[in-house]
Amino acid sequence: MSKDKVIRMEHGAGGEPMQALIRDLILNNITNKSAGPVGLDDLDDGATINIANTMDGSKKCDEIVITTDSHVIKPPFFPDSNIGRLAVSGTVNDLAVMGAAPLALTCAIVVPEGFELESFEKIIKSMNAAAEEVGVPIIAGDTKTVERNGLDSIIINTTGIGIAGDVIRDSGLCPGDKIILTGTIGDHGISLLAHREGFDFSTDLVSDVAPLWNMIRAVIPIRNVEGKPAISAMKDPTRGGLAGALNEMAQKSGTGIIIHQRDLPIKESVSSACEMLGIDPLEVANEGKAIICVKAEHAEEALSIIRNHKYGRDAAIIGEATDGHSGKVLMKTIIGSMRYVDIPTGDLIPRIC
Amino acid sequence: MSKDKVIRMEHGAGGEPMQALIRDLILNNITNKSAGPVGLDDLDDGATINIANTMDGSKKCDEIVITTDSHVIKPPFFPDSNIGRLAVSGTVNDLAVMGAAPLALTCAIVVPEGFELESFEKIIKSMNAAAEEVGVPIIAGDTKTVERNGLDSIIINTTGIGIAGDVIRDSGLCPGDKIILTGTIGDHGISLLAHREGFDFSTDLVSDVAPLWNMIRAVIPIRNVEGKPAISAMKDPTRGGLAGALNEMAQKSGTGIIIHQRDLPIKESVSSACEMLGIDPLEVANEGKAIICVKAEHAEEALSIIRNHKYGRDAAIIGEATDGHSGKVLMKTIIGSMRYVDIPTGDLIPRIC
Ligand SMILES: Nc1ncnc2c1ncn2[C@@H]1O[C@H](COP(=O)(O)OP(=O)(O)OP(=O)(O)O)[C@@H](O)[C@H]1O
Ligand SMILES: Nc1ncnc2c1ncn2[C@@H]1O[C@H](COP(=O)(O)OP(=O)(O)OP(=O)(O)O)[C@@H](O)[C@H]1O
Ligand SMILES: [Mg+2]
Ligand SMILES: [Mg+2]
Ligand SMILES: [Mg+2]
Ligand SMILES: [Mg+2]
Ligand SMILES: [Mg+2]
Ligand SMILES: [Mg+2]
Numbered sequence: 139m140s141k142d143k144v145i146r147m148e149h150g151a152g153g154e155p156m157q158a159l160i161r162d163l164i165l166n167n168i169t170n171k172s173a174g175p176v177g178l179d180d181l182d183d184g185a186t187i188n189i190a191n192t193m194d195g196s197k198k199c200d201e202i203v204i205t206t207d208s209h210v211i212k213p214p215f216f217p218d219s220n221i222g223r224l225a226v227s228g229t230v231n232d233l234a235v236m237g238a239a240p241l242a243l244t245c246a247i248v249v250p251e252g253f254e255l256e257s258f259e260k261i262i263k264s265m266n267a268a269a270e271e272v273g274v275p276i277i278a279g280d281t282k283t284v285e286r287n288g289l290d291s292i293i294i295n296t297t298g299i300g301i302a303g304d305v306i307r308d309s310g311l312c313p314g315d316k317i318i319l320t321g322t323i324g325d326h327g328i329s330l331l332a333h334r335e336g337f338d339f340s341t342d343l344v345s346d347v348a349p350l351w352n353m354i355r356a357v358i359p360i361r362n363v364e365g366k367p368a369i370s371a372m373k374d375p376t377r378g379g380l381a382g383a384l385n386e387m388a389q390k391s392g393t394g395i396i397i398h399q400r401d402l403p404i405k406e407s408v409s410s411a412c413e414m415l416g417i418d419p420l421e422v423a424n425e426g427k428a429i430i431c432v433k434a435e436h437a438e439e440a441l442s443i444i445r446n447h448k449y450g451r452d453a454a455i456i457g458e459a460t461d462g463h464s465g466k467v468l469m470k471t472i473i474g475s476m477r478y479v480d481i482p483t484g485d486l487i488p489r490i491c
Numbered sequence: 492m493s494k495d496k497v498i499r500m501e502h503g504a505g506g507e508p509m510q511a512l513i514r515d516l517i518l519n520n521i522t523n524k525s526a527g528p529v530g531l532d533d534l535d536d537g538a539t540i541n542i543a544n545t546m547d548g549s550k551k552c553d554e555i556v557i558t559t560d561s562h563v564i565k566p567p568f569f570p571d572s573n574i575g576r577l578a579v580s581g582t583v584n585d586l587a588v589m590g591a592a593p594l595a596l597t598c599a600i601v602v603p604e605g606f607e608l609e610s611f612e613k614i615i616k617s618m619n620a621a622a623e624e625v626g627v628p629i630i631a632g633d634t635k636t637v638e639r640n641g642l643d644s645i646i647i648n649t650t651g652i653g654i655a656g657d658v659i660r661d662s663g664l665c666p667g668d669k670i671i672l673t674g675t676i677g678d679h680g681i682s683l684l685a686h687r688e689g690f691d692f693s694t695d696l697v698s699d700v701a702p703l704w705n706m707i708r709a710v711i712p713i714r715n716v717e718g719k720p721a722i723s724a725m726k727d728p729t730r731g732g733l734a735g736a737l738n739e740m741a742q743k744s745g746t747g748i749i750i751h752q753r754d755l756p757i758k759e760s761v762s763s764a765c766e767m768l769g770i771d772p773l774e775v776a777n778e779g780k781a782i783i784c785v786k787a788e789h790a791e792e793a794l795s796i797i798r799n800h801k802y803g804r805d806a807a808i809i810g811e812a813t814d815g816h817s818g819k820v821l822m823k824t825i826i827g828s829m830r831y832v833d834i835p836t837g838d839l840i841p842r843i844c
Contacts, residue, residue, distance in 0.1 A: 142608075143607060143608050143609065144604070144605050144606060144607055144608060145602050145603065145604050145605060145606040145607075145608065145611065145636055146604055146636070147604050147636050147638065148636075149602070149604075149634065149636050150602075150634055150635045150636030150637075151636075156634060159608075159634065160632075160634060163608065163611055163612045163615055164598075164615055164632065164634075167612060167615045167616050167619050168615070168618075168619050168622075168628075168629050169619055169622075169623055170622065170623065170626070170627070170628035170629070171628055171629065171630060172628055172630055173594055173595035173628045173630050173652075174630075177628070177630050178628075178629060178630050178631060178632070184631055185595070185597075185630035185631040187594055187595050187630070187652055189542070189553075189555065189594070189654060200542075202542070202555070202652075204595065204597060204630065204631055204650075204652060205597075205631055206597035206598075206599045206631055206632060206633050206648070206650055207599065207633045208599040208600075208601050208633050208635050208646075208648055209635075210601055210635045210637050210641075212641070241526055241540055241542070242526035242538070242540050242557065244538075244557060244558075244559035244650055245517075245559075246559045246560065246561040246648050246650075247561075248561050248563055248601075248646055249498050249502070249503075250498065251497070251498050251499055251500050251502075252497050252498060253497060253498040254496060254497050254498075255495075255496050255497060255498065255516065256496065258498065258516055259516045259520060262516055262517055262520045262521070263520050265521075266520050266521050266522055269521075269522075269523065270522055270523065273523070274523070275521075275523035275524055275525055275526045275530070275531075276521050276523070276524065276531060277524060277525055277526050277527075277530050277531050277538035277540070277557065278531060278537055278538040278557055278558055278559055279513075279517065279531070279559060280559050280560045280561050280648075281502065281503055281509060281512065281513060281517075282503045282561050282562075282563045282842075282844075283498060283499070283500050283501075283502050283503030283504075283841070284503075284563050284842065285500065285841065285842075287643070288565070288642070288643040288644070288842075289641070289642050289643070290640070290641040290642070291641070293561075293601055293646065295559070295561060295599050295633075295648040295650075297557075297559055297597055297599075297648075297650035299526075299540055299555075299557060299652065301542065488636070488638065489635075489637065489638075489641075491635075
């Protein structure tokens with residue numbers, strides 16, 4: 139069987155190979171793909187469910203949003219955090235970037251025999267702490283075991299249900315909108331890599347994993363004089379990093395994006411680790427950051443609200459959407475040249491989420 | 492580290508050890524456990540979410556139901572079916588036994604590198620066929636890859652959102668209610684075991700995996716003269732088998748249950764395989780069966796509706812709820828004696844769902 143006919147690690151890396159797999163083998167084979175305005179074909183951070191039949195038809199209704207993520211990170215405990223906090227944060231963040239307040243989470247665990255109960259409990263406690271931080275209950279779950287030679291570490295799926303007044307879609311980006319990044323890039327991926335490989339770049343190199351709803355909920359109410367939401371699009375730059383997420387927004391909205399390298403928040407330790415390892419920090423996963431696209435006239439207001447929050451202290455306006463370069467992302471480098479920022483193709487750092 | 496301090500296969504077997512794990516390490520460590528009338532502490536087939544703020548407060552509202560299951564079955568292709576059909580059916584059935592029509596499913600896949608794309612696509616097609624059968628869209632998902640030495644087979648999590656006019660709870664069982672089982676027991680577990688071990692008991696020994704919503708939706712509308720639902724409780728006897736599910740219903744409702752061995756639908760092939768292997772068929776998992784508890788005066792009507800459906804042809808009234816033996820399940824054996832039917836403790840057949 140040829141190399142092309144089997145799953146490769148890149149199929150889970152968030153870049154082009156994964157997108158092709160999802161498109162060719164999943165979207166193509168599913169008949170019914172939506173239960174509301176945002177469905178599977180939209181490939182957004184989540185989907186919406188129309189429950190209009192239960193609602194008063196006369197007024198605009200809130201929408202139910204659903205999202206799911208499985209987490210296979212290895213090792214399950216990593217600098218400053220663990221898979222439990224990651225699993226809750228990841229799902230809360232996918233709801234948040236859809237503009238949805240988290241209503242409830244489910245927690246499905248697959249665990250190999252021999253896994254220590256003490257670690258298991260620590261993970262549950264971390265899930266609970268992250269859930270408490272944003273006030274979301276965990277209401278159902280599932281627990282399966284696998285022989286020790288069939289699985290090497292714990293896997294946690296969290297699915298989230300949220301409710302949104304205005305669903306915020308990747309495709310909402312418009313020329314002129316400012317692009318805010320809520321903090322430094324690459325912390326999660328690089329800290330994981332360093333931890334796993336035993337590198338010791340610096341002590342401030344820890345994962346950024348965090349549930350962002352409390353920060354994001356503070357900017358959602360910003361509206362223009364006509365009452366329209368100031369936020370046009372949002373995304374969490376997880377697998378595929380900033381490069382992947384910006385490209386998805388550009389493609390789906392048909393606008394171009396220009397970011398400015400000098401404005402990109404990045405820790406010195408991450409930057410030098412990336413240089414040493416030959417990794418582009420734009421392609422590294424983050425687990426506690428959001429890209430928030432805002433109407434230009436509200437950008438400073440949004441930025442200052444975000445910076446007031448503990449998870450947004452390093453937030454910056456990193457660029458803007460443009461009329462030209464439709465569907466493409468460009469970066470103005472520190473030396474003043476322009477380069478395309480492409481969708482990642484490889485599998486830089488496996489199993490980091 | 493002592494044997495007691497780590498996960499054992501029994502922790503995923505649906506019996507007492509799993510219940511203890513969930514209670515001691517999960518329920519005890521989660522602060523917020525509900526988003527509606529049925530929450531995590533109820534340990535029902537799913538939970539409910541209150542979205543009253545979006546609804547017209549003046550009338551009784553439908554309830555949103557959520558449920559999740561991860562599937563680790565090995566091998567992923569088994570007699571007559573595969574993990575894809577299982578994953579969709581399992582979640583549809585957990586919604587159905589809560590009385591909920593499926594609104595949408597999510598699909599989160601974890602797959603090892605080297606897994607054949609052809610098998611991957613077959614699995615997706617089976618998910619789609621099962622979803623189409625009950626008209627439920629698949630609206631979001633996630634795809635992660637794991638190195639081939641970290642995982643030996645594909646894992647699929649499906650989470651389902653449903654909507655119910657009257658949520659049906661395990662605890663609803665009342666003395667006098669008749670207990671209908673919608674078909675033969677043990678088919679899934681025993682066919683898996685036979686397939687995996689290379690036994691060849693008989694050709695009719697195939698998995699019963701099926702999405703039961705179309706059958707169950709036909710009995711939900713049955714009501715008494717006061718308009719009260721005839722169905723008092725429902726459950727799908729998956730891990731832990733009939734014994735596990737009946738015990739949960741008995742414990743949660745505080746009623747006793749008596750079943751009659753002579754009325755238990757069981758295939759000759761399953762029965763003889765169980766005898767040969769020393770397995771109690773009451774403890775074997777089913778994936779296309781429901782236990783439907785009905786007010787006695789509606790039992791025959793419900794039974795005939797169920798038997799009219801292709802997945803209910805072998806349905807039978809297998810017993811009744813009683814005033815005595817509170818919280819316990821008894822079986823009147825073929826030879827006329829009574830025996831307790833206990834919650835399974837062991838791990839009879841691993842990784843069958
Ligand atoms: N197995 C699958 N079945 C159905 N849809 C899928 C599947 N895998 C991914 N998708 C869809 O593809 C899109 C991209 O998924 P992806 O997991 O990259 O999003 P994300 O959760 O925002 O990112 P990450 O998983 O890195 O946090 C989403 O719309 C998702 O619903
Ligand atoms: N990891 C977990 N976190 C939270 N709740 C859990 C977890 N595992 C199981 N539960 C809860 O425990 C109860 C029993 O779960 P179980 O998986 O046995 O139910 P089921 O899905 O009906 O059965 P099966 O998985 O065999 O189909 C459910 O209410 C479920 O929500
Ligand atoms: Mg996302
Ligand atoms: Mg995500
Ligand atoms: Mg389950
Ligand atoms: Mg169930
Ligand atoms: Mg189930
Ligand atoms: Mg995802």
